Amino acid sequence: MIGAIRILLRHGFELIERPFDRLFGPALNPVAQLGALGFFFFWIVAVSGIYLFIFFDTGIERAYESVEYITKDHWYHAGVMRSLHRYASDLMVVMLVVHMLREFSYDHYRGVRWFSWLTGLPIIWLLYTSGITGYWLVWDRLAQYVALVTSELLDWLPIFGEPIARNFIATGTLTSRFFTLMVFMHVAVPLFLLFIMWVHILRISRPKVNPPRALALMSLMALIAVSFWKPAVSQGHVDLARAPVEVGLDWFYLPLYPLTDFWGRGAVWALLAAFFLMVGLMPWLPPLRRARPAEVDLVHCNGCTRCAEDCPYEAIRMVRRTDTLPFPTQAQVNPALCVSCGICVGSCPSSSPFRRTEELRTGIDLPDYPLRELRERVVAAAEALQDSPRILVLACEHGGAAGRLSGVVRLPCVAMAPPSLIDFIISRRHAEGVVVAGCAESACYHRLGINWAKQRFAGQRDPYLRARVPRGRLATIWTSALESRRFDQEFAAFRSRIAALGPVKRDTHAPAGAAANPADGSASIKEEIGS
Amino acid sequence: MSSILRIGVQFLVIVALFAAVAAFSDHPIYRQIPQGSGIVMLTFVHGSDRRAECRRLTPEEIAKLPPNMRKVEDCPRRRRPIDVELDVDGRTIFRASLSPTGIAGDGPSRVYERFVLPSGRHDLAVRMRDTPRAEGFDHERSGVLELAPDQLFVIDYRSANGEFVFR
Numbered sequence: 001m002i003g004a005i006r007i008l009l010r011h012g013f014e015l016i017e018r019p020f021d022r023l024f025g026p027a028l029n030p031v032a033q034l035g036a037l038g039f040f041f042f043w044i045v046a047v048s049g050i051y052l053f054i055f056f057d058t059g060i061e062r063a064y065e066s067v068e069y070i071t072k073d074h075w076y077h078a079g080v081m082r083s084l085h086r087y088a089s090d091l092m093v094v095m096l097v098v099h100m101l102r103e104f105s106y107d108h109y110r111g112v113r114w115f116s117w118l119t120g121l122p123i124i125w126l127l128y129t130s131g132i133t134g135y136w137l138v139w140d141r142l143a144q145y146v147a148l149v150t151s152e153l154l155d156w157l158p159i160f161g162e163p164i165a166r167n168f169i170a171t172g173t174l175t176s177r178f179f180t181l182m183v184f185m186h187v188a189v190p191l192f193l194l195f196i197m198w199v200h201i202l203r204i205s206r207p208k209v210n211p212p213r214a215l216a217l218m219s220l221m222a223l224i225a226v227s228f229w230k231p232a233v234s235q236g237h238v239d240l241a242r243a244p245v246e247v248g249l250d251w252f253y254l255p256l257y258p259l260t261d262f263w264g265r266g267a268v269w270a271l272l273a274a275f276f277l278m279v280g281l282m283p284w285l286p287p288l289r290r291a292r293p294a295e296v297d298l299v300h301c302n303g304c305t306r307c308a309e310d311c312p313y314e315a316i317r318m319v320r321r322t323d324t325l326p327f328p329t330q331a332q333v334n335p336a337l338c339v340s341c342g343i344c345v346g347s348c349p350s351s352s353p354f355r356r357t358e359e360l361r362t363g364i365d366l367p368d369y370p371l372r373e374l375r376e377r378v379v380a381a382a383e384a385l386q387d388s389p390r391i392l393v394l395a396c397e398h399g400g401a402a403g404r405l406s407g408v409v410r411l412p413c414v415a416m417a418p419p420s421l422i423d424f425i426i427s428r429r430h431a432e433g434v435v436v437a438g439c440a441e442s443a444c445y446h447r448l449g450i451n452w453a454k455q456r457f458a459g460q461r462d463p464y465l466r467a468r469v470p471r472g473r474l475a476t477i478w479t480s481a482l483e484s485r486r487f488d489q490e491f492a493a494f495r496s497r498i499a500a501l502g503p504v505k506r507d508t509h510a511p512a513g514a515a516a517n518p519a520d521g522s523a524s525i526k527e528e529i530g531s
Numbered sequence: 532m533s534s535i536l537r538i539g540v541q542f543l544v545i546v547a548l549f550a551a552v553a554a555f556s557d558h559p560i561y562r563q564i565p566q567g568s569g570i571v572m573l574t575f576v577h578g579s580d581r582r583a584e585c586r587r588l589t590p591e592e593i594a595k596l597p598p599n600m601r602k603v604e605d606c607p608r609r610r611r612p613i614d615v616e617l618d619v620d621g622r623t624i625f626r627a628s629l630s631p632t633g634i635a636g637d638g639p640s641r642v643y644e645r646f647v648l649p650s651g652r653h654d655l656a657v658r659m660r661d662t663p664r665a666e667g668f669d670h671e672r673s674g675v676l677e678l679a680p681d682q683l684f685v686i687d688y689r690s691a692n693g694e695f696v697f698r
Contacts, residue, residue: 094552219545219549232557242683251556
């Protein structure tokens with residue numbers, strides 16, 4: 001059931017994300033920057049809130065007038081700030097909801113990701129508390145409605161002796177002290193929200209907390225444009241003698257409030273409790289079955305730190321050496337955080353399929369899918385290739401090529417393949433071309449796998465793809481699991497290009513001076529090809 | 532697509548999305564009760580007498596108590612429930628026995644109920660029993676209400692004066 005909903009949602013996101021990918025490019029795609037945009041809107045809310053506080057009167061008699069003064073008399077700066085404050089808050093809710101749905105649809109909430117998923121739940125409560133107390137402060141008809149329904153909801157819980165809602169049904173019962181409490185909450189709760197947002201990303205390596213500058217700039221400009229087009233306004237002064245029966249609701253913050261009229265308060269609480277209980281348990285419904293975590297082989301680990309640098313889950317840290325080898329540090333894997341994506345294997349300089357040791361070993365490896373097995377699978381898949389030109393696909397198991405039947409070697413993540421594996425396939429003439437096929441570029445299942453693969457191939461990140469590898473024989477295709485047709489098209493185009501190149505020639509990628517590399521045992525490429 | 536045109540389209544798409552968000556920030560309008568109606572609210576907080584009077588303990592009972600907890604009287608904390616009824620135009624629309632609040636049942640009883648009525652003239656009668664009597668009520672008030680559209684009419688009870696308040 002949950003799986004079916006996930007797949008349905010995934011299709012929905014595909015429909016939205018791919019056109020956005022084409023328009024914005026993967027780097028600027030807003031759908032892939034939801035968390036970062038959430039942080040960005042938080043800062044807009046914080047800055048605009050501080051600005052508004054300069055003009056706001058926290059006394060109950062003057063609060064409404066001060067907001068009107070902001071909105072009407074100083075519309076061109078404070079009024080705009082009020083609109084920015086309102087709409088950025090609404091956008092935070094949008095970002096939160098879509099971010100949550102997207103992470104769910106991509107199955108990014110189980111396994112070690114339970115921590116981020118679970119710490120996201122208090123963010124919902126804190127964000128809504130911040131927003132609701134904010135609406136309270138305007139002290140207009142909407143504030144009266146919010147105050148009444150919120151307190152009626154709270155009164156349903158057997159906590160308070162006297163119903164709080166009685167404060168909002170007659171004039172003279174509410175004091176400025178209560179209002180000051182609301183002001184305090186509207187300042188304190190967002191601070192706590194920021195703290196939990198920080199906790200939320202604690203277990204993630206290189207979290208995206210800032211959107212790309214171009215996207216941030218466009219978002220800010222768009223917010224300002226919308227603020228001028230539709231300024232946020234109040235809905236008339238509170239009148240406690242009249243029921244706030246007709247209000248323009250903020251449907252992002254208050255969608256449950258009308259339900260109290262139809263279902264009753266108890267049912268709304270039951271709905272909330274059921275929702276949060278179910279969402280809280282989801283990481284274990286069912287739990288993610290995962291392979292055994294990566295293991296460090298100290299004999300082949302020189303403490304270079306690349307695996308710790310590349311791990312997307314902060315699962316590897318460098319610790320003091322425990323053996324007698326002359327290196328200061330060694331890698332240490334935290335099994336509780338490791339998802340067995342294999343990115344560390346691809347980053348290890350010892351991970352060379354050229355090595356001629358009796359059993360291929362590397363500094364850090366997956367016990368259930370070691371580098372030795374990867375090389376064996378590559379050789380076997382290459383031997384099974386029959387069509388000419390022979391093209392081998394190294395496919396991420398979450399991407400568009402994972403479902404191909406032949407000529408494919410599947411990996412948990414494309415960044416598990418060390419660049420030397422490409423070199424190995426071409427130079428040993430296992431295939432005329434190699435396709436590295438990952439997830440959609442803006443939706444890498446293991447967050448950083450595509451980035452690392454691209455940077456390694458481009459010679460921007462260690463370990464580099466060696467210069468001798470003819471780049472024309474390597475293609476990267478980034479497609480989601482639902483884009484197998486697009487993968488087929490790009491694959492066919494690549495096949496045509498490889499057909500035009502012809503077979504791998506003896507000296508094609510053995511430039512003069514390409515030295516033997518005793519470290520990875522590749523010897524001379526001329527020698528390898530000639531042998 | 533040229534880069535400037537592309538950026539322009541990107542910006543317009545973001546503006547359109549944000550404008551949709553802004554539109555939903557106060558629309559559509561929600562109407563809580565039908566046109567031409569108002570709300571009568573019955574709400575008060577009132578504690579009835581204790582369920583039983585204080586009883587003087589016998590010397591034997593006092594002797595059984597721990598030395599640091601000895602007392603002369605035993606005063607049960609629990610209050611009795613309050614019975615309340617509200618009639619509108621001769622028909623009882625609310626009748627309840629309000630239990631005392633608090634874990635020990637020693638807090639006041641409370642009620643907070645809303646009734647949506649069509650605007651216009653209504654006969655109201657409210658009754659409350661907060662003593663052990665089996666029949667009849669200790670506090671009553673009736674009156675005629677001209678309920679205006681969207682009006683919030685509150686029926687409260689002032690314990691200090693021992694009377695219902697219409698406002």
